[in-house]
Amino acid sequence: MHSHPQEILQRFWGFENFRSPQLEIISSILDKKDTIAILPTGAGKSLCYQVPALCLPNCTIVITPLIALMQNQVENLRKRNIFTDYIHSGLKNYELDRIIDNARASNLKILYVSPERFSQEKFLSQLQSLKIDFIAVDEAHCISQWGHDFRPSYLEIKNFRKNSSITFLAVTATATEEVKAEIIEYLELKNAQTFSLSSARSNLSLSVRKEENKIDQIRNVLFKFKNAGLIYSRNRRVTSEYADQLRTYGLKVEAYHAGMLPDSRSKVQKNWMENKVQYISCTTAFGMGIDKPDVDIVIHTELPVSLEEYYQEVGRAGRGGQKSYGLLLYNERDIKRLQKIFENSFPGIDYVQYIYKCLCHFLGVAESSIMESSVDFDIDKFCFQYKLNREICIAAIQLLAQSGWLISNSAFNIPSKVIITANEEALQNLYTRDPQSKNVIIAMLRQYEGILSVPTTISEKDIAFQCQLQEEQVVKILLKLHHEEIINYIPKREKPQILILNNRVRSNHITLDEKWIQQRKKILQHKIESMIQYVNTNECRQKFILQYFGEKSTHHCNICDNCLAAKKLKLPHTTKEKWTIEILELCYNNPGIYLRSLYQYFPSNKQHWVDEIIQELLGEEKLFRKFDKIFNTKPE
Template identity: 40%
Template sequence: MTETALKVLKDKFGYDSFRPGQDEIINKIMNHENVLAVMPTGGGKSLCYQIPALMLPGLTVVVSPLISLMKDQVDALSENGIAATFINSTLDYQEIEHRLQQAAMDQVKLIYLAPERLDDERFLSELSDLNISQLAIDEAHCISQWGHDFRPSYLNLMNTVHQFPSHPVVVALTATATSKVASDIMQRLNIDPTNEVSTGFARDNLSFQVVKNQNKEAFLLEYLKVNANAAGIIYASTRKEVERLTGLLQKKGVKAEMYHAGLSEDVRNKNQEDFLYDRVQVMVATNAFGMGIDKSNVRFVIHYQVPGNLEAYYQEAGRAGRDGLPSEAILMYQPSDLQIQHFFIDQSDMEPAFKTREYLKLQEMSKYANTEGCLQQFILKYFGESSPACGHCGNCLDERDQVNVTVDAQKVLSCVLRMRQRYGKSLIAQVLTGSHVKRIRDEHFDQLSTYGLMKGRSQKEVTDLIDFLTSSGYLQQVGGEYPTLHVSEMGGSVLKGKAKVLRRGAVKAKRTVSVDDGLFESLRQLRLNFAEQQHVPPYVIFSDKTLQAFCEELPQSTLDMLSIKGVGQNKLDKYGDAFLNVIQEYEADASEAAQ
């Protein structure tokens, strides 16, 4: 089985070996065992069902949540010489019937559908007549009410699975699932708990960074200046902020477009296509943009405002560096941004228990933003995975001077105790800065020895310090919507003078990755020409990583090219000679210049 799968992997996709977990998942599918695949973004989830699709006798149905993802996947498969299609709301009835007929005649091996399509009884009946060997459920965390992106349309998949007479094997795939979400997925889809294959959540090529207590606009503009040729996504929490940022960047000469649910479908599609086709450098967006975006050469993802939870953050951040090249995920943090997410939770229709859960998740997001430990380690711990420090995140590589803030920390910790550990950070900051608000007088907090102890500081500065002490473990938050602060055992050691508290100050913008030499640019231009002819995004032709390999290895023949990752036989036949000519011309010019 593995030898056949390896041959398909090489011939169709141009890779010599499987990534961790892929062969195990494929073997389970070929043994007709339902399986849950938990793999990081860019970890190769799609191949886990695409290779069995080519080996199984019947049709593979892929449930996918976004139209853009379907088109990207089908385009990529077609470039590899694999017959695939999709059915979604962009097609009329006749075209849908035509594509179903193609599937019935074994003219396609994979068909992509939105989950809502399966709510249509007539369509489901027609689909049930086909010989479906495999049902792949992408973004499977959407099926769980404990997940960060729950979609009711996914719940019907439980019933759908049982309606297919062919009894297809089920593979569920996700990049972001806590242990609770994973258990929920497996229970709902009848997957044996022993058939969860998790390759870990670590993204070794992704460098995490938190920028806080700084001028966000100044940092963003400097970062985009330093990374002028890199593609990236900037996330903001509201449509208004997306529009403001886009206007700012365009005014500064950055090729930027916007994406949010308030734009017309035509404008959204145009802006998304411009980004996918490398016509614009930066997409500024709400979280309406991105799930399933397969653009492999996104070099950075910047969250200009704090998202609601770590699952959403990690999934969105994971859209950087899908090709495996070094990339950055930057969170720009201000405590006031948490209020926006708090408002979103307040205004939601969720049950009280779910709201409490979301408030707690938001607290974790704040802790992440304020920790001075390894950022990737913090994220992995959240997903239940232990790991050493990554060695390449902003905190691990932090060379900024550490400032001793022990005395200020003792003032905060002492105030928390004197307020009987029954209040939140806002009131504590008001007491420390000597505020005259009515509540302080009513509670007689103006009589405390810690009242006004930090009178020379702004409430924002003191609140920032409280956030830092909380994320670092000196304080603990208790409760959901209105958490109170308690002094931890670590905090007690600081109060007794047995431990010091050290803190760092501002982050500078740096360049993500440098592959922009002359040959790389020539190859990229050739790729763009082919992409425009084929009407597909450039990365579908060859990824940046494959182009970089061409630059490093300088293949001398099409046979040499076939040994490079990402070059399968179909792509070699279509594009090999043209790319080889550019490489040979570059070498000839370099040789002539050296003489």
């Protein structure tokens, strides 16, 4: 007999009621039915596995690739006195063993695990020894090649399913029909119950503007708002430049990107959450797990690679239900940049083999040797040392990861570790001369088992609470004790991690699946073309996105730029007939003509009419499009 979900919700989260369809999803899990939950960002996906985990007697496994989010959820659950922990690819063997032992002793209710672990036989064997109620697969779109963030490590999850009848919950924010079908196939879900909410946002007005002078446009827009906003760029340098320029106009703006120190990023985020700063100029490193209800405007200064990425980021506006706005600024350079991204995403096998060889040399991995655990990886230092193009190098590393040769994680918090190295006599001397340090040492001895024998993960915040000190004071004391050789203290840090899998091989033994790469090219091309089609469409923008996600019953939003423009202007029938003939003739005589060249044959203030005709001809397959070129026959 398990606890009632409503009781769990009220006791641990203080909410009176579930949102639809949270309770239905939870009930499906409690009835031991495989379940798929497709819920947009902000719909409360995490409660769909956290609540049933507390209703049931044993441990729940949550698989997620987002290590920063994993750490954030574990921290929040621990504050609610829910016993939880996480296992990522960077843990050493003794740390993994300790966590598994805790779970085996029924000391954990929820255990977060990175998907890479499911390719390791030792971990699978350890998992078999646990009493597991169900497994939740978060960000389940990663299992699909059609997903916007495909991770081959997700395909290994089925290795555990083969010998188990455990219930599975697959959770994702968006999923096309292709993605949903592959989730069911690759997780081997049986008669899966599917619950979904429309991704439609009735309060979000989407607009696109073709703009050369973006900073002036951004400034003019931001002055219209009183509440918070986000300005997304894809380049660290640009985020800082925009922040600097916008501050000169009197706007309260701060920059945020992965190149900043963790403390600086935390301070910027805290100031924004507390409304001390109105706007954040940021890269996509900002926003994951952030739920701020009063964001009124999200501006993208460049084209994202996919509609999935764009809709997730722009969806951070209007969480409080208020009217909100998403503005996408682009120009011809942005389209060329997307084309360049496509070209750089699939380097040849010779280059990939060379990157593998350089990585092994850089990391000090000798031939036939093996890495015990992941290590910090500075991509900029690596590219500088070997004189590599950063973008192409990252693509090669991703191909190696997706082909199972290595594991590469983006930056995440690596907690502090301490081992007490001093003997009993040295400790007693310290206790006599330094009462404050004595309190810190005793607090660690009481709280952290094994700290005298192995480097142990600690929390400066928890120690500060026990000793009635500020966290900064605890850090200073630990650093002092480290210099006095009483302890060995490794402060928390945030860096990307990398791990060469299995024994190092000769670089010419590195192989890639050419058929799989061609499939990935096709998928990426589809995503980029859909993004370009989105900025050029004259249809309702929200309807365009929802249909891309496979939602069939969609209506015009009536608040996007295109819906508002359509109310003002309609293409006359006679003009449409005349221009249709002219456009077909131009495309017949100039195969592969650029869209911008087509515009030159028609009045400059009627570009939207040309777009409308072209969209219709594309739909009827009388014309075909590849990136920004128009053809009268289907291009190869």
